[in-house]
Amino acid sequence: MNPELTNWTGTLGLPRFDLISDQDFAPAFDTCLQLAGEAVEAIAANPEPPSFQNTVAALETAEDPLNRLCAVFYTLAGVDSNPAREDLQRQIAPRLAAHGSKISMDPRLFDRVEAVMQEKDALAPQDRRLTELTLRGLRRSGAGLTGEARDRMAAIRERLAVLSTDFAQNVLADERDFTMAIADDRLAGLPDWLLRAMRAAAKERGLSGQIVTLNRSLIVPFLEHAGDRALRELAWRAWTARGDGSGAGGAKTDNRPIAAEILQLRHERAQLLGYADFASYKLEPEMAGSAENVEALLRQVWDPAKSRAEADGRQLETMLNDDGVNGALEPWDWRFYAERRRKALHDLDDAAVKPYLTLDAMIGAVFDTANRLFGLEMREFQAPLWSPDVRAWEITRDGRQMAVFLGDFFARPSKRSGAWCSSLQQQHHIGKGQRPIVVNVCNFTPPEQPGAPAYLSWDDAHTLFHEFGHALHHILSDVGWPSISGTSVARDFVELPSQLFEHWLEQPEVLDRHARHAETGEPLPAALRDRILAARNADSGFATTEYLASALVDLDFHRGQPPADPMARQVEILKELGAPAAIPMRHATPHFAHVFSGDGYSAGYYSYMWSEVMDADAFEAFMEKGDAFDPETARKLEEWILSKGDSLPADELWLKFRERKPGVHALLKGRDLIEVAS
Known part of the structure; x- marks a missing residue:
């Protein structure tokens, strides 16, 4: 070996x-x-x-x-x-x-x-x-379990391992194999920074001209800016067809029967253990505790989010009709007209913003925020890793090594989509102890030329902060055993540190210090900064509704008897919710990797919102002190949340930090849904 x-x-x-x-x-x-x-x-x-x-x-x-x-x-x-x-x-x-x-067993x-x-x-x-x-x-x-039940449980676990692997590989294959070339005469509306990214994507695949891929950092801005409605529809349909048998892989990458079998096997697994259904089994050890508690939270947010989305949709449809298009607003239209409205309402142009949001500048913002809150120091070093693009840092505090941090930031055809945090090595105190090796993975669009600045969108910058919030959960971990270290916590608690850390990106003093123009080095103008912050919830109805639709479908799939045809049931659920037709689920069933490429977020996609209730309330703790970098609040955050892993139940850790239960009010306020809710 x-x-x-x-x-x-x-x-x-x-x-x-x-x-x-x-x-x-x-x-x-x-x-x-x-x-x-x-x-x-x-x-x-x-x-x-x-x-x-x-x-x-x-x-x-x-x-x-x-x-x-x-x-x-x-x-x-x-x-x-x-x-x-x-x-x-x-x-x-x-x-x-x-x-x-x-x-x-x-x-x-x-x-x-x-x-x-x-x-x-x-x-x-x-x-x-x-x-x-x-x-x-x-x-x-x-x-x-004993006898046949024991043998059946082992067989189910082996089969689920195979199915979840197949599901993830099918999604990756459809994402990897799709490209859409855009002719020079059909580039209307596409800004220069996006054209550079599209040319870079083509070059990476040995193609000429410019292409659209299914990388989120490329296809979302394409849908936001492409003036050619027919191209928007083609791109949107390809993006939403991943894993449904109609994508680039055809029947070979059809995840629909795989999803159906996974749901049936999970249900059988839960019943073997004495639970009514998989949701009951899965939610038992989580903070939520039951499907009823999860649904109660999601429904509290669904109605104001849907109301906001429907009001926005009427405005966007009017804009569509004013452009001479008769008929209803379609899913491939929403982002285009929402971006046009955002630009008009807030006098905000991505082309003016992106030069200030370079990857290096935002990494600097992330590290400086971690330093000011927790005293962490970062030193970049060279090491042979899996790609020349991957970067490495040693993280120390007061001269003591806290962690090694790896950042793999750029999209590649061989990389699965999305963004995530993982660890090569967990912190523990066994023997001489061990410090963590943490990995953040993103899929940002690389620069067109090596050495040129990589420009991030506002969402990309949020992703960078989000994943480093997970990394902090590892870096600041201080427990005895690896099984309770770092992010090894309840699923609906694990997103608290990541979503909480995103708040610091939106602090004016962070942007003023780090958002510097890539060419001139000038700081982000205060007026432009204020417009960025004012526009951050411009499409909150859409974002909240598409997320909640996925979370509610996931929960329904795992309650009671699983559907024989998940796709048909997905349609029924969205109809029962009255989901706006122009806002599809964020993750449709055939490419819902959170739920079907492993058990991690199965019956648990709600956890982002459960954690958001806490992260909004946690940031309020800093605001109550009048300082986003209040040292005492940061100390309590590290002491009771970031350092403790799963050494105490999540609800006890929260109460130690905040000294009261969280409420949904701060979440609705943060998403600008509070007026709708009231």
């Missing part, structure tokens, strides 16, 4: 990606699965009486080589996929699921952890919390 896959020898403990080849992974998985199985078997078969150290603590390190291997492989599979890696993903998914089932392990739990009052607080979570995880994985 290539030792670099598990014993990393690069700068500051990074893997040496230049010493790793695709051929290394298959034998490494063979070896690491065997080692992990042997290590866990030794714990289960230990003749000594169960104790925290020989059982719960031992499980924390039993799979270290396998975990490090998976961290390297799945990072590469997400950021730089290729046929070899995709094939190995399909092969390894059921093997990892079978390995996980063997461990989590081992009655000997369950009995040992349960015995440790009997002595919980003698344990230190974090040890007790880890034991409680370990026992809960075993129960929820099926450790109490």
